Amino acid sequence: ILNVEQSPQSLHVQEGDSTNFTCSFPSSNFYALHWYRWETAKSPEALFVMTLNGDEKKKGRISATLNTKEGYSYLYIKGSQPEDSATYLCASPSGTYKYIFGTGTRLKVLA
Amino acid sequence: DTAVSQTPKYLVTQMGNDKSIKCEQNLGHDTMYWYKQDSKKFLKIMFSYNNKELIINETVPNRFSPKSPDKAHLNLHINSLELGDSAVYFCASREGSRDEKLFFGSGTQLSVL
Numbered sequence: 001i002l003n004v005e006q007s008p009q010s011l012h013v014q015e016g017d018s019t020n021f022t023c024s025f026p027s028s029n030f031y032a033l034h035w036y037r038w039e040t041a042k043s044p045e046a047l048f049v050m051t052l053n054g055d056e057k058k059k060g061r062i063s064a065t066l067n068t069k070e071g072y073s074y075l076y077i078k079g080s081q082p083e084d085s086a087t088y089l090c091a092s093p094s095g096t097y098k099y100i101f102g103t104g105t106r107l108k109v110l111a
Numbered sequence: 112d113t114a115v116s117q118t119p120k121y122l123v124t125q126m127g128n129d130k131s132i133k134c135e136q137n138l139g140h141d142t143m144y145w146y147k148q149d150s151k152k153f154l155k156i157m158f159s160y161n162n163k164e165l166i167i168n169e170t171v172p173n174r175f176s177p178k179s180p181d182k183a184h185l186n187l188h189i190n191s192l193e194l195g196d197s198a199v200y201f202c203a204s205r206e207g208s209r210d211e212k213l214f215f216g217s218g219t220q221l222s223v224l
Contacts, residue, residue: 031209032209034213043201043215043218049211087152089154096209098156098169104152
């Protein structure tokens with residue numbers, strides 16, 4: 001069974017601070033790693049899908065890196081803003097159709 | 112236009128009733144899913160259909176029955192609702208392979224009284 005873990009579970013940062021959190025996954029049989037942003041009372045929205053070891057993706061102030069050999073991905077937010085407050089989920093495919101989601105990192109950015 | 116739409120958004124019902132949640136995607140995707148957000152806010156897969164064919168049935172009670180009349184729709188019917196069924200249910204779809212991102216509906220908050 002694939003185990004996807006995220007840390008920390010939650011964090012509070014001040015507006016303007018940069019922050020990062022981790023997603024770890026089994027490195028064997030790796031296929032892809034997804035990051036989603038989930039605002040309260042809304043639905044998860046995809047940020048990145050990463051497939052290549054060493055890959056780095058960027059979307060505005062948010063970026064992610066991938067290390068498939070050691071089984072981790074980092075999500076970075078530069079200059080956090082209150083609107084970045086959300087739960088950030090990572091997920092990894094297990095088989096062709098199933099995704100295993102981590103429990104998420106709940107980010108609160110304080111103004 | 113909403114890509115993945117679920118109805119209703121809220122559903123309040125009594126124990127023992129039968130209810131349905133509908134999901135439609137206008138993205139032309141082949142694969143659709145039902146996820147349940149459990150009490151710890153964790154997303155757990157329930158079902159997956161690919162081109163109207165059931166692919167994943169993740170040890171969900173028989174009271175839950177998905178139906179896919181065509182590849183754009185995946186409905187969830189729940190018989191004899193129980194208190195423990197109260198949760199938020201999300202529909203999602205995906206275009207092709209597992210490196211394609213999931214598109215989620217806005218969720219249906221089910222409350223069983």
